[in-house]
Amino acid sequence: MLETLREMLSYPFMQRAMIAGLLLSLCAALLGVILxxxxxxxxGDGLSHVAFGAMAVALVCNxxxxxxxxxxxxxxxxxxMRLQNGARLRGDAAVAILSTGALAVGVMAISVVPGVNVDLxxxxxxxxxxxxxxxxxxxxxxxxxxxxxxVLFYPRIFAVTFxxxxxxxxxxxxxxxxxxxxxxxxxxxxxxxxxxxxxxxSSLLIFPAVTSMRLFRSFRAVTISAAAVSALCFLAxxxxxxxxxxxxxASIVCAHIVVFLFFTVAAAVAxxxxx
Amino acid sequence: MSLITCENLALSYEGxxxxxxxxxxxxxxxxxxxxxxxxxxxxxxxxxxxxxxxxDRGEIRFGDGLRRTEIGYLPQNSAIRRDFPANVGEIVLSGxxxxxxxxxxxxxxxxxxxxxxxxxxxxxxxxxxPWRELSGGQQQRVLLCRALCATRRLLLLDEPAAGxxxxxxxxxxxxxxxxxxxxxxxxxxxxxxxGALRDATHVLHLAGHQVYFGPAEEYARQDAVGCFCGxxxxx
Ligand SMILES: Nc1ncnc2c1ncn2[C@@H]1O[C@H](COP(=O)(O)OP(=O)(O)O)[C@@H](O)[C@H]1O
Ligand SMILES: [Mg+2]
Numbered sequence: 409m410l411e412t413l414r415e416m417l418s419y420p421f422m423q424r425a426m427i428a429g430l431l432l433s434l435c436a437a438l439l440g441v442i443l444x445x446x447x448x449x450x451x452g453d454g455l456s457h458v459a460f461g462a463m464a465v466a467l468v469c470n471x472x473x474x475x476x477x478x479x480x481x482x483x484x485x486x487x488x489m490r491l492q493n494g495a496r497l498r499g500d501a502a503v504a505i506l507s508t509g510a511l512a513v514g515v516m517a518i519s520v521v522p523g524v525n526v527d528l529x530x531x532x533x534x535x536x537x538x539x540x541x542x543x544x545x546x547x548x549x550x551x552x553x554x555x556x557x558x559v560l561f562y563p564r565i566f567a568v569t570f571x572x573x574x575x576x577x578x579x580x581x582x583x584x585x586x587x588x589x590x591x592x593x594x595x596x597x598x599x600x601x602x603x604x605x606x607x608x609x610s611s612l613l614i615f616p617a618v619t620s621m622r623l624f625r626s627f628r629a630v631t632i633s634a635a636a637v638s639a640l641c642f643l644a645x646x647x648x649x650x651x652x653x654x655x656x657x658a659s660i661v662c663a664h665i666v667v668f669l670f671f672t673v674a675a676a677v678a679x680x681x682x683x
Numbered sequence: 684m685s686l687i688t689c690e691n692l693a694l695s696y697e698g699x700x701x702x703x704x705x706x707x708x709x710x711x712x713x714x715x716x717x718x719x720x721x722x723x724x725x726x727x728x729x730x731x732x733x734x735x736x737x738x739d740r741g742e743i744r745f746g747d748g749l750r751r752t753e754i755g756y757l758p759q760n761s762a763i764r765r766d767f768p769a770n771v772g773e774i775v776l777s778g779x780x781x782x783x784x785x786x787x788x789x790x791x792x793x794x795x796x797x798x799x800x801x802x803x804x805x806x807x808x809x810x811x812x813p814w815r816e817l818s819g820g821q822q823q824r825v826l827l828c829r830a831l832c833a834t835r836r837l838l839l840l841d842e843p844a845a846g847x848x849x850x851x852x853x854x855x856x857x858x859x860x861x862x863x864x865x866x867x868x869x870x871x872x873x874x875x876x877x878g879a880l881r882d883a884t885h886v887l888h889l890a891g892h893q894v895y896f897g898p899a900e901e902y903a904r905q906d907a908v909g910c911f912c913g914x915x916x917x918x
Pocket of ligand 1: 696697720721724728
């Protein structure tokens with residue numbers, strides 16, 4: 409076992425995937441707590457599909473993938489947040505239209521243009537090999553920003569997430585926090601998509617928070633647990649993926665499913681004990 | 684000098700006017716009860732008083748050096764997720780967020796204020812209890828506690844007794860009366876006229892516009908003769 413781990417960590421591509429993936433998992437877990445509690449779970453999913461569409465178009469047009477995807481996804485994130493506030497188009501319908509639409513555009517772009525030979529599978533379901541130096545640096549920078557902001561603004565983040573109206577009445581600019589959260593989520597989705605795949609990246613946002621909420625009942629405990637669960641599932645998943653030669657993204661999501669079930673059972677047992 | 688004055692206030696959503704012609708003023712220590720049918724604009728007026736909504740016409744003035752961020756607020760039911768993972772201590776402490784200023788974390792003073800307010804409302808022993816495990820009455824008490832942490836001057840309550848049984852309602856009203864006796868100005872939206880009118884000094888009756896504003900006794904007398912029933916039926 410230890411031997412396998414040592415071997416796994418001796419490959420530079422695995423080292424890169426480990427560092428970037430672990431940091432992204434932490435970011436996603438913290439942002440996910442906010443998204444889940446604000447009923448914005450579907451936003452991460454929508455953004456990942458849009459990111460896929462943008463990446464595909466960028467490839468076909470010979471543009472830098474991140475250079476196109478980051479701004480496009482940022483703009484989409486802002487628009488989605490706007491929609492959630494106003495009630496003009498129902499938020500969930502808007503997300504559904506957007507995500508399937510972007511996915512279709514991406515697939516069309518790749519299929520129609522001749523001579524473009526891309527690994528569609530890799531984009532949809534991720535690959536550890538896709539993490540290059542730039543991705544690692546992006547992950548480090550992003551996670552530094554998210555972690556520092558989350559710790560420093562923790563009381564305000566709790567206030568805005570728990571009751572945005574009360575926070576605004578107390579002089580906290582709730583919209584700024586929501587938009588910042590949207591922007592950081594957008595970047596997390598784009599950077600994490602290479603590793604996790606467009607179809608699976610949103611699970612990194614949602615699973616840790618939902619799993620932690622099964623068992624923990626205070627905001628602080630849920631936050632800490634989400635970060636821990638996310639890191640643990642990432643490490644477990646990537647190890648499984650290395651040992652069993654399975655795709656990294658799917659392996660990580662499977663680890664999340666197992667932990668989710670475990671937390672659910674643990675919560676049920678704890679509830680029975682208390683009676 | 685009045686603490687809060689509304690002058691010819693009109694409020695709307697997306698161009699649709701929901702409330703107009705609101706004129707009232709309240710001095711420090713008074714207790715205003717806002718009554719009216721569902722959809723008559725009571726919560727909308729509360730949002731305007733909290734500066735969450737800007738007036739279409741007219742204005743809201745604060746006097747006596749009352750700052751807009753120094754208002755305690757208890758939102759209408761269902762504004763908060765029932766399964767939100769937070770314990771009572773976390774929620775009450777968040778009432779002190781208007782004292783954060785440029786600081787990042789709550790200081791010792793804020794923590795002390797949160798603890799003392801919890802003790803006063805008799806919920807100190809619940810401080811580690813999760814929000815979702817509280818009864819409806821306990822939840823309202825926690826939100827009242829958070830509101831009291833936020834203010835020393837003005838308390839806004841939007842149907843604090845909705846969905847509570849009569850005993851719990853009476854206890855909650857007693858706590859609000861106590862806060863009012865200690866000098867807090869109270870503005871409360873209520874459905875339950877009898878219970879609320881006992882403590883109120885003033886009444887504001889809304890039905891998309893202002894039907895009545897004045898002393899509570901006067902309102903009770905006119906109401907008894909049926910002055911407002913017509914207004915209600917047509918609303
Ligand atoms: N966010 C909103 N967007 C559009 N219309 C709203 C919104 N909130 C309330 N309204 C409308 O404004 C009117 C007054 O609502 P409200 O102030 O909540 O009434 P009350 O609290 O007296 O029951 C209602 O007709 C309601 O449908
Ligand atoms: Mg209302």
